Amino acid sequence: MRLASWNTRGLGNKSRGNMVGALVYRFQIQFLATHETMVKRVSQPTLNSIWKHHMFEAVQCESNGRSGGLLSIWRTDYFTLIQSWVRKYWIATILRYIPNNTFVLIINVYAPQHENKKKIVWSQLTDIARNWSGPLFILGDFNSVCSPDERLRETIDHNCITSFNNFILDANLFDQHLTNDDFTWEGPLGKFSRIDRILVNLKGVQLWPHAILITANPESSDHKPIIWGNKLVSRGPKSFRFNNSWLSPFSD
Known part of the structure; x- marks a missing residue:
């Protein structure tokens, strides 16, 4: 399975869609979560520019x-939508992952800046995680870090x-290690932080034990896209330094 998360800082025109589409093609993304679309609805031409040669479905949360603004979009040859919920700060989708006929829950998050509002979101996501028995992936821009060394000059x-770490612990999630970036x-x-991440429950880790998490070129955003999956080989120009030891003998 191949997931990506990216705060694109706008997705209001076709040129931005082409920017995202280049990432999708390069890493053969199957499910994409974007944040800060900055529009009430991402237009159909912009959606079409993300996956030019594949059928797709999408769920949006208006800005x-x-x-x-949030957008969850996926290839229909890999996922079948079962159910979705849209809230102000997240989109939850239950999907059937066709290659292994597994039902997965993927939650796209753009967390608020205010700490009290974050705690409400953490509580909502914890309740969902505790009541879901299958693989769970929570990915997005959390506007939070797990330790002081994940912020520089901030x-x-x-x-x-503490609140963010308690959420991860209470929801029984695993923070995926970023292999090629800090x-x-x-x-x-010169301010830096690691506020974009993917959290996975035990079922997800067990089903995809050899998946890795990497960043790619941020293009015109101030956030780098993060990509999670097996055998993350770029089909286009490499936007990061690739290490052959990341390759796994296992298929997606």
């Missing part, structure tokens, strides 16, 4: 003016770190 909020976001004045 609040130029703030927020203010450290230890209460926020940070996923770059701000002004």
Whole structure:
């Protein structure tokens, strides 16, 4: 299985769709979660530019003016939608993963900045995780870090770190190790942080034990896309340094 998550900082025109489509093609993404679309609805031409040669389905959460907005989109030759829920800060989709006939729950998250609102989101996601028995993937921009060394030249909020780690623990999730990078976001004045991540439950880890997590070129966003899966070989120009030891003898 091949998942990607990217805060694109806008998805309001076809050129932005082509930017995302290049990533999708390069890494043969099967499910994509994007955040900060900054539009009420991503247009059909823009959606078409993401997967030019494959059938797809999508679920959206509209932005609040130029703030927020979520899009979950997937190839229908890999996933069949069973059910979805849309909330202000997340989209949950139950899908059947066709290659191994497994029902998976994938939650696309764009967490709020305010700590009290984050705690509400963490509580909602914990309840979902505890009541789902299959593979679970929660991916997105969490606007939180797990430790102080995941921020550089930024203010450290230890209460926020504790709250986020408690959520991961209470929801019985595993934070996927980033193999080729330390940070996923770059701000002004040399600020860096790792606020984009993928959290997986035990069932997901057991089904895909050889999956890795990498970053790719951020293009015109201040966030790097993150890609999770097996055999992550780029079909286009490499946007990161590839290590052959990442290759697995196992198929997706």
